[in-house]
Amino acid sequence: MGVLQNTQIVLASRPVADIDPKAAFRTQKVSLSDELGPGEFLVKVLYVSLDPAMRGWMRDVRSYIRPVQIDEVMRSSDVAQVIKSNNKDYRVGELVRASCGWQEYQVLKPSEDVVKIKIFPGISPSSYLGVLGLTGLTAYFGMFEVGEIAAKGGPNCTVVVSGAAGATGSVAAQIAKHVFGCRVIGIAGSDDKCEYLVKELGLDVGLNYKSKTFFKDLCAATPKLIDIFFDNTGGDILDCCLRRIAFKGRIVVCGAISTYNDVVPKGPAYYSALITQRARMEGFIVFDYAKKYGKALEDMSNWIKEGKLKTRETVIHGLENAPEALVKLFKGENTGKMLVKVAEETTASRL
Helix, strand or coil, X not given: CCEEEEEEEEECCCCCCCCCHHHHEEEEEEEEECCCCCCCEEEEEEEEECCCHHHHHCCCXXXXXXXXXXXXXXXXXXXXXXXXXXXXXXXXXXXXXXXXXXXXXXXXXXXXXXXXXXXXXXXXXXXXXXXXCHHHHHHHHHHHHHCCHXXXXXXXXXXXXXXXXXXXXXXXXXXXXXXXXXXXXXXXXXXXXXXXXXHCCCCCEEEECCXXXXXXXHHHHCCCCEEEEEECCCHHXXXXXXXXXEEEEEEEECCCCCCCCCCCCCCCCCCCHXXXXXXXXXXXXXXXXXXXXXXXXXHHXXXXXXXXXXXXXXXXXXXXXXXXHHHHHHCCCCCEEEEEECCCCCHHHCC
């Protein structure tokens, strides 16, 4: 039997407004025995996913998942590698996606939360936290199930995506553009990101929401109004798009990152457009569609191979930098998926 020194980052206090990483989190080292019970396996964490939903998990409020408790390891979805196993179905060297949290090692048992990763040529393991992880699945089901893009899509359909240079928004926008041929306007927070949306992702228009002429530009870019708005930000951008929503339009409420740090979040002022235009605004959680994950992953893997889906990652190195990286996520300092790389994969041992 051996003992590992496991570095963990735990929630130390609940932020009221903006996250102060030094106050909100605490780093600790704990001893972890590598002695395994029946069916157990030991993994080392390779990549940690950083997601806007984490801000909600830090609040002690009712939600779709219980809040992270004080002194508990910060929750996250991770890619990890099996380094010791007492389970014939999880061999040493294999990769899994699991909720290990912000720590170096974890002893796991098989569960719905543990997903074995099948690596395809040219696809990085980190992709299973982004385009082929919960991030990509969120974009997929938001567009298909809530946005009903299969029924609405085509060249006469105008789709607007906020947070379009982020992990979820970039996938949602590309599905609308390259799979269904819609006219797609991406909203982002800098001119560089807008250029990325148009030149690299192939969207029709990129709009900087920080521009003084943003609403005027949005009106010019949506002469036929907005049929589907995939919303990752909420706040003022949501209000602008409510003012442009088309008859029977759909608003997919995926996230509201612009309001997550607000003590009193701002609600939409123009929600009456839902009445006059007979539009629909609907929220969802990706876990609602767990039984359909297989088909979604098959579709997106094929779209990657066909060049319809491109990905970009912002990778921060070192577990100790996870708190600061989370703050950067809320400041919009990422393009594509924000990840923390914790350790190198031992490729020689993968079977």
